[in-house]
Amino acid sequence: MTDKKRTELDWQDMRIFLALGRYRSLSAAARALRVNHATIARRVQSLEKSVGQKLVERRPEGYALTPAGTHALQVAAEMETAALTIGHAQASDGDAILRGLVRINAPPALCQGFILARLTQITESYPGIDIDLATNLRSVSLDRHKADIAVRVGRLVDADLIAKPLGRMAFGFYGAPAQCERAERGEVPVFVSFNEESADMPGTNWLTQHFQRSRVSLRAENHILQAIAARDGAGLALLPHYLGRSLPGLSPCSLGPLPPPRDMWLLIRRQDRNVPTIRAVMQHLIDSFKQSETLFDA
Template sequence: MDWDQLRFFLELARAGRLVIAARRLEVDHTTVSRKVQALEKKLGMTLFLREPDGYKLTEAGRDLLPQVEAMESAYVGIAQSLTPGSDQQLSGLVRVGATEGYGSTILASQLTRLSQRHPDLKVELLAVPRALQLSRNEADIVITLERPERGPFIITRLTDYSLRLYASHGYLAQHSPIHQREQLKGHSFVSYVDDLLYSKELLFLDEVVKPARTPLRSTSILAQQQMVAAGAGLAILPAFAADQNRALVPVLPDAIHFTRTFWMLMPIELKDIARMRTTWNFLREQAAQLQSTLLPEHG
């Protein structure tokens, strides 16, 4: 049996779409189609139903899948036992999706180190101001604000993180001092675009104050941070990002602070793939090492 053809079958079974399987295998989608068709011809059976929303396994395909997964596990085990330090030889593509702030501020440097550690590994970072969907195969590993209630996923609580109220030194110098919450009412605020808010976990401004003025809004937390740094007003920002900007200073840090959680998800069918497992463990380790940055002390 040709393992090369079988691995194409396995990836298409996991992805459900040619273009996603091709991305993970780093080939053209026509190559995936050709390999799977060759396997079906060799076996004399149809393994997939071609439907408008993707490829679905037939009964024959479902019977074959666990056998091929066992072959994959055996292959990985043999490779690691025969090659000293084989973990350093990871190759293939991993796509990591994350919230914009965490992805740009934290993951960008972490994934650079991962890439340097595994030169043959290719990593794509999707750092976007919206929720990514594992069910749509938008990414292999997703870091999100909301824990899904159901789904065939491996889920871990990656880390908690702090948010505070911030303003620029320049803004505070031009306005009366803020010593208590009641003094916030007359100030300008920067916030999210309400009808484009992608997570209820980002609803916290109303818990602080009913702002009289919100002249600037953005779907991007990093854009909000730049607006505040430029003197637009006050905003609630993640401390791991805002504390790196010398133009910003926390306002009422002892009284106004929030804690939110990042969850990390991965489809169950990817858990035994060496590059996915290594990336998953690496991100957990890195988050654990950054607790003082993610959860700074108040005050």
């Protein structure tokens, strides 16, 4: 049982607890902080002794936060934000130099096919900002503070986040010229689509319902892989226009119907809205999507 005697909080304990709260795994937290497992466990025990409460519970699937741990995670994240804000240095000419790490999460194809190239410009405009870009086919929760900014496609379910619209993502059929010509002549098209693990992704069921006579010759986990396979002749792929229009070797195919466009959003936590580093990266992404509206829309 945790000792109820409270002691002075140690920021390093909070920092390491924040990593465990984000990743829910000793090994993942240790890799993120470049320390060993024993250090993570020792620091978390030290924090529990300081606050006089149990913060985490070990379960077969990983570590889970207790109610006290959930509150402590929020406090630790706020302390991290405050530390980053205080750490902003001033250049000799009086202009603020923004320094700190900003974590971004977005779908893999959107990261590889659009966002990554735009984020490289951040290093020129803000040389003190470091970017951690993570890709997940399924959205991660910002509440666990694994990301500071999330880019999402489709319907929003997060009620307590600030959501900024980024535009609409429209779709079309793309493939090698020979595949497009056969489909446009009226032959039954052959498709490239999501693999079995990602069979619940939007577009998969739609394709099955609207092209029941067609077969799927190749299945891959994201749109980038599907686009490459379609370019190389495996079949037609239902791709967002930003990919179909950007990858050399792909031709648009006049094949209908098409699914409706999906809304794109940028999300941040409310408490982070005034953090200068996050605001700078957020505005850069919003501007990048705005400038590329014709690439995404129909």
